């Protein structure tokens with residue numbers, strides 16, 4: 385099987401290049417080629433460091449569990465939750481066809497099927513994929529909206545829950561199918577249009593949650609903003625009595641889409657990569673490609689401090705990203721997927737620096753201030769702002785509607801020795 389998919393950019397659909405995909409037995413390969421017009425245009429840029437502006441096809445070598453696609457394109461693939469919905473839908477359709485005596489598509493889903501199964505309306509970033517017939521993928525079915533309005537949240541939540549419990553009906557899947565369920569990440573979520581028309585992500589409680597995770601995320605994102613961090617705008621909405629975290633999409637503007645890549649892509653880190661990566665390397669990338677490197681490197685240090693103080697330890701490289709600004713200059717994307725983890729070892733997934741390793745301590749933070757171009761005084765000011773916001777965690781939790789028991793279920797994430805270390809340093 386061979387596919388030739390056009391890659392376009394943004395709402396206006398500027399042609400960027402062509403993605404070619406080939407599948408032979410178990411072997412899959414992909415190449416990307418920039419369009420000649422793109423390479424000649426004055427505002428051209430390379431969509432990731434791994435795809436330099438050059439003519440001719442550039443092949444991608446799949447490493448280990450990594451994607452068959454180039455990293456910037458793979459950043460728009462569904463994983464975890466999205467793949468689950470797509471798989472179930474595929475299986476269900478086969479079953480129905482068999483029952484109805486129609487020919488059955490016995491082929492297992494391949495990487496291209498998953499990549500193209502993401503809604504064009506909600507695909508992360510600004511890349512858009514057009515099939516051989518010139519239709520953006522995935523296209524809405526005739527006469528259907530793909531991204532539902534907020535008012536349908538209860539229906540989305542119910543269908544999502546059913547899929548999680550392996551109890552979904554054909555109607556649940558028919559409903560979720562093509563409804564923007566195919567974003568990356570592991571937690572159950574959907575795309576939804578907020579009351580003001582803005583694209584948002586709805587993150588649902590999972591049936592396996594042992595504490596109110598969605599409330600914890602909204603709490604963390606709101607505290608992050610109080611701590612001076614540029615964080616995604618989040619609020620809680622109730623749907624059939626269940627708390628859904630509603631997070632505004634930062635890769636959309638009033639009429640457009642912003643090019644997004646994960647920090648993993650920017651650093652050229654493969655999922656199977658045995659090397660640990662660090663915030664110091666993200667700072668290096670900002671120095672090299674940043675449109676406002678100094679401010680973003682300081683922002684990065686502030687985010688590390690916040691993560692240390694709230695025990696946000698699921699800070700892997702796909703939970704950080706960059707937005708394209710102009711001609712190959714990028715800025716740090718707002719913070720997202722920030723969560724207090726009361727029950728985990730206090731070790732960061734992304735190390736502060738290679739030298740200090742995974743330790744989530746104020747000492748480690750202070751040991752890298754020179755690398756982040758911060759004076760000791762400036763670092764203390766930032767730490768004081770972050771600590772000042774984190775100290776309000778109980779109050780903020782109550783303000784978003786958490787009960788006392790729910791607030792206390794997060795206590796260990798917020799109350800620990802590093803808070804004391806921070807206070808000692810800033811007093």
Ligand SMILES: Nc1ncnc2c1ncn2[C@@H]1O[C@H](COP(=O)(O)OP(=O)(O)OP(=O)(O)O)[C@@H](O)[C@H]1O
Pocket residue numbers: 464508567568569570571572585616631632633634635698702703720721
């Ligand atoms: N506010 C946002 N605006 C734009 N894109 C976003 C936003 N929040 C998340 N994303 C994109 O959606 C993906 C999944 O979101 P998120 O990381 O919140 O989900 P998750 O299921 O909690 O992930 P994980 O697997 O890390 O636990 C992110 O990796 C990012 O590409």
Ligand SMILES: [Mg+2]
Pocket residue numbers: 569570702703721
């Ligand atoms: Mg994530």
